[in-house]
Amino acid sequence: MMPTGKPKIVIVGSGFGGLAAAKALHGSAADVTLIDRTNHHLFQPLLYQVATAALSPADIATANRVLLRGSPNVRVLMAEATGVDASAREVLLADGRRLAYDYLILATGAAYSFFGNDAWRPHARVLKSLDDALAIRAALLDAFERAEQSNDPAEVRKLLTFAIVGGGPTGVEMAGTIAELARTTLARDFTYIDPRQARVVLCEAGGRLLAAFDPALSAYADEALEALGVEVRLGKAVQEIDANGLTVGDDRIDAGAVLWCAGTQARPAARWLGVEAARNGAVKVRPDCSVPGHPEVFAIGDVASYDSGSGHPLPGLAPVAKQQGAYVGRLLAARIAGRAEPSAFRYRDYGTMAVIGRSRAVAVLAGLKLKGFLAWLAWSLVHLMLMVDFRSRLSVYINWSWAWFTYGRGARLLMGEPGRAASDP
Template sequence: MPDKVRIVIVGAGFGGMAAAKALRRSPAQVTLVDRTNHHLFQPLLYQVATAALSPADIATANRVLLRGNPNIHVQMAEVLGVDVAAREVLLDDERRLSYDYLVLATGAAYSFFGNEAWRPYSLVLKSLDDALTIRARLLAAFERAEQSGDPAEVRRLLTFAIVGGGPTGVELAGTIAELARTTLARDFTCIDPRKTRVVLCEAGPRLLAAFDPSLSAYAAEALATLGVEVRTGKAVQAIDATGLMLGDERINTGTVLWCAGTEARPVARWLAAAAAPNGAVKVAADCSVPGHPEIFAIGDVASFDHGGGRPLPGLAPVAKQQGAFVGRLLAARIARRREPEAFRYRDYGTMAVIGRSRAVAVLGGLRLKGFLAWLAWSLVHLMLLVDFRSRLLVYVNWSWAWFTYGRGARLLTGRMQREGKPNGDLKS
């Protein structure tokens, strides 16, 4: 065994980065592996997708965030599996990383609930690449509509269907509606962007099911004032190259955004471990995998029961708190100090922004809506950004958008023009 304890952290999201930072003063040799070279602030990813922010505003290189910590090594590689018996992580370049302790923070991907045939015709939002693809599709739709002389095709191009009425779906719907009705309203001569149709589809009885019903009702009303068509109680039956079937209604569209559900990355399969219905690994009170005290799963890839059979939600604060907890636990274990007790999640609130000056928030026992909720949302998200540079850039962009209704990230490059083809052209 080497002189230093080897800790491998897979994933540089909120959980993985929090674990790495908690271990920066530990004598262990820590290796952080991620398939990208950056840490992404996912709660603002929808703003990149809707041209409000640029990628660099919400992402910072992993090496920059962990600079000055000689015990932490950063590697960009994709993990393909884990050899539990050999205690090795398998990488896509055929290398293997040995570990004494393993922290899995691989996150989640969108699930189509077994309808994989819908995937080629839908856009998801989990990465910067996803956000840039959506941004290209949105902006290109208006450009193509401007050039089209077919009224039916113009209507199809300027119809955007969003599947899933959770926070991401609500945020995208409100922001796309505002983009069309304010920012782009006077930029075209042959089309009227204010006639853009945004349809938000939710199979359940109401939007934002995790919030109080009164806040869900407010969100629906706020979206309606922006011109968003909210459809609840109807499930998507089919998605194809030219639109979707919502119940027995056909919606012709060139853009379908899928925000309906997630599934954990295949960690449970790697470990042959017990999993929740969404594929998340069931973990013990200290976030370790039962039967493998040297392996920990945190964030979206973990199913942590905090009482009553209710797993913790897949939120950034959960991942950050679990990552920090596991990092402290390992640091104490290596130093032979008393280890922290079982993980306890501190719920500081849940928020969702609807549009300019409108949001809903639950902060402890306090329920907010409207401008106060939006102000709280803005302040919290600014403070949660990982560095001062990101906070400054986002603040400047938000201030500019507030006073001018402008958006500074509306460029279409050659690559983005290709990715901006509507659904019917995806395979061309």
Template sequence: MTAVRPRVAIVGGGFAGLWAARALASAPVEIVLVDRGNHHLFQPLLYQVATAGLSAPDIAAPLRHILRKQKNVEVRMATVIGIDAGAKRIALDDGDTLEFDYLLLASGATHAYFGNDQWARHAPGLKTLDDALDLRRKLLLAFERAEAATDPAERAAWLSFAIVGGGPTGVELAGTLAEIARHTLKDEFRRIDPASARVRLVEAGPRVLAAFPEDLSAQAKRQLEKLGVEVSLGTPVKDITSDGYVLGDAFVPAKTVVWAAGVAASPLGAMLGVPLDRAGRVQVRPDLGVPGHPDIFVAGDLASLMQANGRPVPGVAPAAKQMGRYVAQVIRARLLGGASPPPFAYKDYGNLATIGRMAAVVDLGRLRFSGLLAWWFWLVMHVFFLIGFRNRLVVLLNWWWAYWSYQRAARIILGDDGREPSASE
């Protein structure tokens, strides 16, 4: 293509895409950032929106606002529907096409139901703000339906909650939901006791938080059980319907099942016509480039790359940020004719997971701890990494209020079972 400055197209305004765009702020390039939404989402706190602790604007910010002072960036709200790698062109759902000199695909991941996609309508996942708002309505409505039910069996089904998947999202959801039932909703209903709600965390593997050391995993299980969560390990879910789920050979009546068990890469990777791994991620070169296409890069959850220790780079926010910055370094080096940076190497600064009020686990390598200190550490780190002073202040105030009052600030039920909620709430 002919252009005054090389064009860098970035697909995805998440951690990888946004950090790449920022790292190219002073580069002699024209950047077009394409995202189907208009905002950057701080996904680690998405479960807080789903459980009414925070509102959507507390953990998200408009991409145009974030990049307003970066003059070499244009933001396009659109969905990519086609990629012509040879012609260096992408097609958008608004009918437009976008030519590029360099392309970074950072479109993230979606839910994976391991071949049981029919479960999606009965067990929603949590990846976007729309998911969080829908789940928040579903969780709060369950207590309302239980209050209105006259049949004991129906009432018990409405008060039965299952979270499938014992990773950080599942653990955080289960612990917070138990707190809501036992503390937040106390004395607010007349026909039911919310504290009698059954919250079960179902993990097919032998332990929760499998990415953490075994001692912290055991600590997390104990902390969950102390909060009132029933932890089921070693048995996978066999089926999920609108009335419940099958665990082992037993059917468990439950009106609310949440999926936190697996992810699949964005379908954009398949448009490149290059090798993918079992999760649909692009198997990239050490410089995060796509084999056969040296000017196309993949970062974040869509990239599959093995580390020197034989383990894949994890699909976490710090890895996505590092990948985004690295791709920007590679592009800068090519533009300036300098030496290429060494192969990408993920720097693991540790893992954090919160279980509930004053309960968390922290793995910083040689330093591991849990309980209250870990909880405070988790709070500080998440506030620090939020984008924007306003978001940090609002989240701090909401958490301070929730700590002292057990109340959650965003417990307004919007819409109904057949209508999507407003994205502004």
């Protein structure tokens, strides 16, 4: 992009927040650069369906250049940001380059946290990227293939035991979907093993699943998972994870795969800027999402800790990031044009939801508590509408419809090296 004399806005991260900011700056009197270490926008809420062979990567990811094709003032740059020189107003890139900015929007997201137990990381798979999802899918399918060839009953039991740590929405969704994969999709596909005998264990250190939901909905989620054959273990923390499984409380569980769906921490934007961070590492921001002491820098989504005065920061949800991104984009467009800027950011909470399995979900929408098929239908419609392009909506709708009527999953190919561990830097 040639210098134009216009203000330079750099957006780091092409998730929900970064993409929303870029779209809000479409046609503004600024040169906008969107940086991401991948070339695509990922619809993370459905990432677990790629991990469990329900969807393919192309169903939930779209190239950033395609999404921003109609924005001539927005440049897309595939690069990895490694820091910020706030005094020079430059973003540092992994290849040694520096990218100057007049305004900076940090939308770098979050990574999984092992609560200081980083020795567990090589033995537990996480779910944050397409690479992670494909590695989990390979590990799950490979476990069944290896069990089919084994003559050792103890090895078969271990291979067909899948442990999920974390009883939030991701953990609940993973547990329910893996159980359905084993008990319906794969049930008739093998000669010597019965996939329906697979053991799925969901471990939650707290007293109930889906702690952010109403207790009655948490209880329904527990019952629905147990109906699918999932073992739900509450109130006991993980003590150890190794190459052969995990220890929960005093119980040892030998497992073919351990999936970590517990706590998260913000990526290191606060450290880049040398500013105050919340307990999870997120940047504490002002009412307009700017960083204290750096009015030209904004943090949004999972990397930001935004408290509107309630004493509780906004949750790390896609709607929060999208609304913050759109807000900051409008604010900067107005500031550059000399127009009145919008008042402080205000999050509009349209509800929360979690799917448990086929025709089972829980949801809170506009104060209304739903469960079962109605909640699942609402979940399906909301997620389809949140997807960024029509192609993805159509593809996902067709796959979901086919899977609902046939119990089939179309993305069950094994490629690459199933034993390779996923990473979440």
